[in-house]
Amino acid sequence: MERRAFLTSLGFGMGASILAPSLVQSSNINGEGSTIQTGDWKGLRKLFPLTHDYIQLSTFLLASHPKPVADAIEKHRRALDENPSDYWHQHFLTIDSEISNSAAQYMGGKGENIALTDSTTMGLSMVYSGLKLHAGDEILQTVHDHYSTDMALVHRANRSGVKIQRIALYDNPANVNVEDVLDRLKSAINRDTRVFAATWVHSSTGVKLPIREMADEIARLNKKRKAAQQILFCVDGVHGFGIENQDVSELGCDFFIAGTHKWMFGPRGTGVIWGNDKAWQQTEAVIPSFSGSYDVWMGLAKPEQVPVGEHMSPGGFHSFEHRWALPEAFKLHLQLGKENVQSRIHQLNQQTKNGLGKMAHVTLYTPQSSAFSSGLVCFDVKGMKPETVVTSMHEKGIIMSSTPYRTSYARFAPSLLNNEQEIELALAEIRAMG
Ligand SMILES: Cc1ncc(COP(=O)(O)O)c(C=O)c1O
Known part of the structure; x- marks a missing residue:
């Protein structure tokens, strides 16, 4: 009864959540948000509090929150902390x-x-x-x-x-x-x-x-x-x-x-x-x-x-x-543009694969073609366990991962939060392992 009484008091009436899709589509819970430009990778990087102490080649694992996301979380968190019942009741009908x-x-x-x-x-x-x-x-x-x-x-x-x-x-x-x-x-x-x-x-x-x-x-x-x-x-x-x-x-x-x-x-x-x-x-x-x-x-x-x-x-x-x-x-x-995002990530991955492909002590497992790969580059360094590659790279200031599977490989994940120079520095460290 509490649920229904509350809806009625708001003037929504029965089943309003189901019956008012146009209202749902036009509203915007988070306000105007960010103004990042299409393909602005440097600007994008600045939206993340991600430390610059490391080259981050494993950011896919778990997202660092970019500013517009962090701001929206903070806005909702504050409102929920101040008045959880009212804030939730104001949103639950339409927000999902x-x-x-x-x-x-x-x-x-x-x-x-x-x-x-x-x-x-x-x-x-x-x-x-x-x-x-x-x-x-x-x-x-x-x-x-x-x-x-x-x-x-x-x-x-x-x-x-x-x-x-x-x-x-x-x-x-x-x-x-x-x-x-x-x-x-x-x-x-x-x-x-x-x-x-x-x-x-x-x-x-x-x-x-x-x-x-x-x-x-x-x-x-x-x-x-x-x-x-x-x-x-x-x-x-x-x-x-x-x-x-x-x-x-x-x-x-x-x-x-x-x-x-x-x-x-x-x-x-x-x-x-x-x-x-x-x-x-x-x-x-x-x-x-x-x-x-x-x-x-x-x-x-x-x-x-x-x-x-x-x-x-x-x-x-x-x-x-x-x-x-x-x-x-x-x-x-x-805002970044889906096409731009795709071509930027493939570009950095291609650079990574081209570099690794030229190293005699490296076996590349990921296909060269972007038709058969996306975002992840898996490889072995001759004579080294994947975890050893990861640890050694970490000591050099580069965060990467090994694949969490029964057969494990070393793995780079060049993303929108990387640039060409970072890829070259990471490749240079792998080259030096030869
Ligand atoms: C292919 C694949 N599926 C699922 C998961 C698990 O994702 P989530 O943490 O979102 O459950 C992972 C890695 O974490 C993954 O690599």
Whole structure:
């Protein structure tokens, strides 16, 4: 009753959250925000409090908050600390759809098809836990996926008798090619396969999969299958998202799942799931939403009035100051220009690969072509363990990472927060290890 009484006192009435999309789209919770210019990389770097004591070649791991994001977090934090109840009540009706709409402006698709999560891991778990599958159905995944996909699927299989199969889409990452990937995919799909789970850009090797071609292949197979045997294509897109100039609703997959606290520079603890209508229809909510679905539970609205993304966004009270600041990250990327972002990151990655490729003591695992790579460059230095390379570089003032997989490589992640000189300095240190 408290919820309804409050809505009425505000003059919103029943189900206003569902019924007033135009109001939602036109409002802007964070004000005017930043004024960064298209492709202004030096200006962009100044928006980050990231220390200059190091060359940062692993910024994708967890975002440092750029000023517009930090300002929005601070604004919401202060207001929540001063008066949590009133501030939350003033925003909760409209804010989730406002955030989803801002996500859609950046990533494509419809805002109502986007659920808000706290991370890639949460998004993957929501999808793989919620898919309507039967015992004996098979989920096909790849050996290149991250721990988060692997374990979300293991947990699902342990609960439900769903089977998991794994395939390698390439043996030598440096030579990955479309024909081979499609052949391997086709031959691994069988009559029990209902889901194909894959990762856009592999944090293990830096390989970017040809998602569009893979989706087209699955669509061809689906044409020959009955409705109950259709295969859903689910993609962990966290690497690639915030780099590639891509409308994810045109990538061809059914679900696209990503954290927004890596390449996107969004608040730490934020993420999104985009699903097409067909995909969401085949998925149950796992955690109750606190948005429109709460109105359904109260008897104030019908389920069909609740946008699916809202219904699928895990509810409960969150670190709202972070979630509510997320539109600033999308806005920043749009101001920089998606095309510029893509070409800048590929340019710095190409410079890195060209340099490493000339070193006799270095084995490069990431493909040279930006058609098959994005943002991550994985390599070995002869006679050195990846962790030793990382430690030694850290001592020289360069922060990089080793890949957290059973087979581990040294990894650079040249990003918008780097410049050509920094790449040359990092290459010089690797060269000196020869
Ligand atoms: C491919 C991939 N998926 C998922 C994750 C987990 O992301 P999150 O921290 O957003 O859950 C990572 C790395 O952290 C990753 O490399």
